[in-house]
Amino acid sequence: MFAPIYTAFVVFFLSVSAFAAAPVSDIGDQKGSTTTNTTNVVVPQVPPMPAQAPANDSYYQMQLMQDEVRTLRGMIEELNNEIRQLKKRQMDDYMDLDRRLSALLSGQGGQASSVAKNVGSTGKEISSKPSNSTFGQASSTSSSTTAERDQYNQAYEQLKAGKVAEAVTQFKAHIAKYPNGRYVANAHYWLGEIYVLQNQLESARQSFTTVVEKYPAHRKAPDSTFKLGQVYFMMGNKAKAKEFLEKAAAGTGNAARLASSYLEENF
Amino acid sequence: MRKSGITGICLLMLLCSVAVFPLTASAELTIEITQGVDNPTRIGIAPITRDGKSLPEDVSKIVSADLQRSGLFRPIPRRDMLSFPATTKEVYYRDWRILGAEYLVVGKTTHRGGIYEITFSLLEVHSAKVVFTKVVKGSNTQLRDLAHYISDEVYLAVTGIPGAFSTRVAYVTAAPFNGKMRFRLMVSDVDGARERLMLESKEPIMSPAWSPDAKQLAYVSFETGRPAIFRQDLATAKREQLTNFRGLNGAPSWSPDGRQLALVLSKDGNPEIYTFDLQSRRFTRRTKHFAIDTEPNWTPDGKSLIFTSDRGGSPQIYKLGIASGSVERLTFRGSYNARPRLAKDGRTLVMVHRDQGRFHIASQDLVTGDVRVLTQTYLDESPTVAPNGAMLLYATKKGSKGVLAAVSLDAGVKFFLPARFGDVREPAWSPK
Numbered sequence: 225m226f227a228p229i230y231t232a233f234v235v236f237f238l239s240v241s242a243f244a245a246a247p248v249s250d251i252g253d254q255k256g257s258t259t260t261n262t263t264n265v266v267v268p269q270v271p272p273m274p275a276q277a278p279a280n281d282s283y284y285q286m287q288l289m290q291d292e293v294r295t296l297r298g299m300i301e302e303l304n305n306e307i308r309q310l311k312k313r314q315m316d317d318y319m320d321l322d323r324r325l326s327a328l329l330s331g332q333g334g335q336a337s338s339v340a341k342n343v344g345s346t347g348k349e350i351s352s353k354p355s356n357s358t359f360g361q362a363s364s365t366s367s368s369t370t371a372e373r374d375q376y377n378q379a380y381e382q383l384k385a386g387k388v389a390e391a392v393t394q395f396k397a398h399i400a401k402y403p404n405g406r407y408v409a410n411a412h413y414w415l416g417e418i419y420v421l422q423n424q425l426e427s428a429r430q431s432f433t434t435v436v437e438k439y440p441a442h443r444k445a446p447d448s449t450f451k452l453g454q455v456y457f458m459m460g461n462k463a464k465a466k467e468f469l470e471k472a473a474a475g476t477g478n479a480a481r482l483a484s485s486y487l488e489e490n491f
Numbered sequence: 492m493r494k495s496g497i498t499g500i501c502l503l504m505l506l507c508s509v510a511v512f513p514l515t516a517s518a519e520l521t522i523e524i525t526q527g528v529d530n531p532t533r534i535g536i537a538p539i540t541r542d543g544k545s546l547p548e549d550v551s552k553i554v555s556a557d558l559q560r561s562g563l564f565r566p567i568p569r570r571d572m573l574s575f576p577a578t579t580k581e582v583y584y585r586d587w588r589i590l591g592a593e594y595l596v597v598g599k600t601t602h603r604g605g606i607y608e609i610t611f612s613l614l615e616v617h618s619a620k621v622v623f624t625k626v627v628k629g630s631n632t633q634l635r636d637l638a639h640y641i642s643d644e645v646y647l648a649v650t651g652i653p654g655a656f657s658t659r660v661a662y663v664t665a666a667p668f669n670g671k672m673r674f675r676l677m678v679s680d681v682d683g684a685r686e687r688l689m690l691e692s693k694e695p696i697m698s699p700a701w702s703p704d705a706k707q708l709a710y711v712s713f714e715t716g717r718p719a720i721f722r723q724d725l726a727t728a729k730r731e732q733l734t735n736f737r738g739l740n741g742a743p744s745w746s747p748d749g750r751q752l753a754l755v756l757s758k759d760g761n762p763e764i765y766t767f768d769l770q771s772r773r774f775t776r777r778t779k780h781f782a783i784d785t786e787p788n789w790t791p792d793g794k795s796l797i798f799t800s801d802r803g804g805s806p807q808i809y810k811l812g813i814a815s816g817s818v819e820r821l822t823f824r825g826s827y828n829a830r831p832r833l834a835k836d837g838r839t840l841v842m843v844h845r846d847q848g849r850f851h852i853a854s855q856d857l858v859t860g861d862v863r864v865l866t867q868t869y870l871d872e873s874p875t876v877a878p879n880g881a882m883l884l885y886a887t888k889k890g891s892k893g894v895l896a897a898v899s900l901d902a903g904v905k906f907f908l909p910a911r912f913g914d915v916r917e918p919a920w921s922p923k
Contacts, residue, residue: 290781290782291804294782294803294804297802297803297804298803298804298807299804301803301807301823302803302823305823309860
C-alpha cells in the first residue's frame, strides 16, 4: 500500500538526510550541479549566495515549486481526461442523434401521408418529399449531411454573434441549397425572428406561416404558431392573431405558456 | 567492516530459512463464506473411496469445499445423500432429482504401487447424461492436488471458466512470539491447506511476488537492517539477495517472461521504478520524476508497467510504456488510487481506492473506464487477482486483526480467510 511505503520513505529520507547533513552545509557553492543531479528539474545556475540562509531558502522554494508543479500536473491530467471524455460523449451523442434523425427521415414516407391529410393544401409538397431529395440526402454520404449541418450552424452562429444581415443571407442560402433539408424549418423560423426584430412584419408572417403550414410536426412549429399570432397582432389583424395564439396556447410547453399570457395581456 | 556484518546476518538468515518446517498441524487459515450468488448450482459429490474404504484425504470433501468456496455451487451435504454411487452405472438419477441436484460427481479409486488413480465423472441429473469421464493419478501426498484437479475440471465444465483451485497463495503473517513480533512468509494451497513456512524473521517481510512459473518468490525482507529484495526457490528454499542499496528497495514484480524484475529503489534520491535483468544483473531506471513512483506491476504483454505515483498531487495509477518511456495516467476517480494489479486479460485493473475516507478494493475496466468498488470492509489493501480472473484476494481488518478476504470480480461472492492467531497480510495469488 502506498501510505506505509510513503511513511517508510519519509523515515528513510529523514535518516538519509541526517546522514547527509554534513555535505549539505557545503552545498552552498556547488548547489546548482547537486540539485540537477538528484532531480531532473533544470535549475538555473544561480550565482553563489552571500549568506548561508538563502541556500536553505531556495531549497524550500524548490520544494514549494515541486508541490505546485505536481498540483498543476494533476489538474492538467484531469482536464485532459475530461476533454477526452467530452469529445467521446459529443461524438456518441452526435452519432446517436444522426442515427435517430436518419431513421426519422427515412421513415417519413408513412408519416408524411398522415400529415398530408391534416394539412390539406400543403400536403402535396410534403408528400412529395420522400420521393425526391430528402430521403436520398439522408441516406447518402454523411459528408453531405455534415456540410448541411455546418452551413446551418454557420448561419446560426452569425445570428448569435449579432451579424443579422449575414445571418439572413446565409439562412436564405441554406433554404435555397437544401430546400428539403432537415434544418429548413429552423432556418425559416430564425428568418421570421429576424424580420420581427427588423419590423418587416409581412416577411416575418410569411416565414412563420411556412413553418406552421409546411412543418406542423416540427419542434419549432408551436413557437412559430405563437410568433405568428404575435405578428398578426402587431399587424393589427386581431382575429387572426387570436386564432393563432389560441392554437398555440392549446398546446404544451413554453410556447403555450407564452401564448396564454400574451392572450391575457392583450385580449 | 559494516559489510561483513551484513553478510554475517545474511548467512545466519540463510541457514535459518533453509530449514523449512513442514507444518504438520492443520492449516492456520480457515474459511467462512459471507456472501454467495443468489442461485448457486446444486451439485452432489458422492464420496470417492477405494472399494468402500476411505482415502488418507477425503477427496470428495475437498472438492465439495472448493466448489462451495467459489460461491457458484451449493454442494449437497453427504448426510442428505440417498445413495453413494462410485461409477456412472451405479447412479440412480431419481435419488439426486429428489435432492434438487443439477449435477453429480462420482468417482472411484484404485491404488497400485503407491499410486492412486481416480476415475471420475460429471453427470447432468435432469437429462441423465454423462458430461465427461476422466482419470487422474498421483501419489499419497498428491491426493489434495488430485482433488483440486477434479474441482477445476468440474468448475470448467459447468461455468466455462477455468478453475483456480490448484493454485497457491503466498502471504505474510505477523504474530507476537516471546514478547517480540515474529514475521513469517508462508505459502499455502488457495484453500488454506498445506501451509508451508518459507521464511521466519524478527524484522518485517513485505511484498511477496510470484515468478510466472510459480516456482520462485521475490520479496522484501528487512533482516539486514534495511529493506532488501530477495528471491527464493520454493522447492529448494534456496535464497538469493538481489538488492542492497541505501534507502528503499521494494515492491518487486516479475516480468511475464520471468527474466526481469520491476522494483522500486530510492538510491538516486527518491523512489523510482527500475527494472532488474536477472541474467545480466543490470538495473535500468525507468521513471525519472521528483515525485514518488512505486508499486510497479507488468502488463500481461510485458511491454508496459503500471505503477502508483503522486506526480499529479495525489496517488494515482499510471502506465509506462517501457520502449517509449511515455507515461499515461489511468485512474481519475477519487483522490487516492494505489497498489495496482492487472488481471490476466490486461483490461481489468484492481487497486486500493479511497472512497469517502475508507480504503476499499475497486476494479476499473481500462477500456470503458468504469470503476466499481468491490468490497464493503475497510482498510482494505494488497489486492491480488486469481489467474482465472474470477476472484481476488486482499488483506483487510476484522476487528483488530489483519485477515485475508476474497471477493469475486463481479462482487457477488465474498468470504474471509481468517487466521487463527496473529495478523495475515500481503497476499499474492500464484499465477498457476
